[in-house]
Amino acid sequence: MAAEHPSVSGVSGRYATALFELARDEKSIDAVMADLTKFEAMLAGSADLTRLVRSPIFGAEVQSKALAAVLDNAKIVGISAKFLKLLTANRRLFAVSDVIRAFRALVAKFKGEATADVTVAEALSDKNLDALKTALKSVTGKDVALNVKIDPAIIGGLVVKLGSRMVDSSLRTKLNSIKHAMKEAG
Known part of the structure; x- marks a missing residue:
């Protein structure tokens, strides 16, 4: 599916496609989109969270612990939380904005x-x-x-x-x- 959509490519496209397919199979596209939108808004509103996400200075363990606290506080759970934690574990959290954009494009295409x-x-x-x-x-x-x-x-x-x-x-x-x-x- 990533190849079918021009704005969904590269690493962020592959992650977004995997998340989209999982969310579609679990019939939770809207819930995942809501969680990702909430996380994106938190990212836009917090210089500290942006620094945590983008800075290569923070190790995976520090990023994981901090992200877990942020997700718990925001009540982001389930597929969305697991996905964001996976991005962190794979050292790809810096690409989260691109992944969210690609996921949004896939959802829009799916919904027509x-x-x-x-x-x-x-x-x-x-x-x-x-x-x-x-x-x-x-x-x-x-x-x-x-x-x-x-x-x-x-x-x-x-x-x-x-x-x-x-x-x-x-x-x-x-x-x-x-x-x-x-x-x-x-």
């Missing part, structure tokens, strides 16, 4: 969904998120899961990346285009 990466200047309301999902569904013909990232640097508007297509309607890009056109004219 497309995934869009959306960058906005500020958080969107539920009404605007629903309107965006509806618009993207009309283009793709599939349900679209959104990965929303907030980046105030785009000033306004949004950037949508869906597969290999990208639509950049950010104010920053428009201003840069005007600035570039004025330089060429002058």
Whole structure:
């Protein structure tokens, strides 16, 4: 299955595929996805956890003990916990973000969904998120899961990346285009 999906390859793709197949067989795809999303959010919110995951300074034993405590505290159990512990034991925990991304892609394909990466200047309301999902569904013909990232640097508007297509309607890009056109004219 990893070879069928262009964004699922390499070591992270193999781990994600193995986890996906196990979760599918155990009928726990949604539970595993929820656990991985929770772990990803914890990773994004903690510089210490990020350092533990990415730094080669920590040995496998230290990483394993620390990770076990983090998973217990977050109540991440079952397949997800075993999988994260396996990544640690195999010294591949540094790739966990790529594995989660690949797993998410496999789940989306399995469910017949497309995934869009959306960058906005500020958080969107539920009404605007629903309107965006509806618009993207009309283009793709599939349900679209959104990965929303907030980046105030785009000033306004949004950037949508869906597969290999990208639509950049950010104010920053428009201003840069005007600035570039004025330089060429002058």
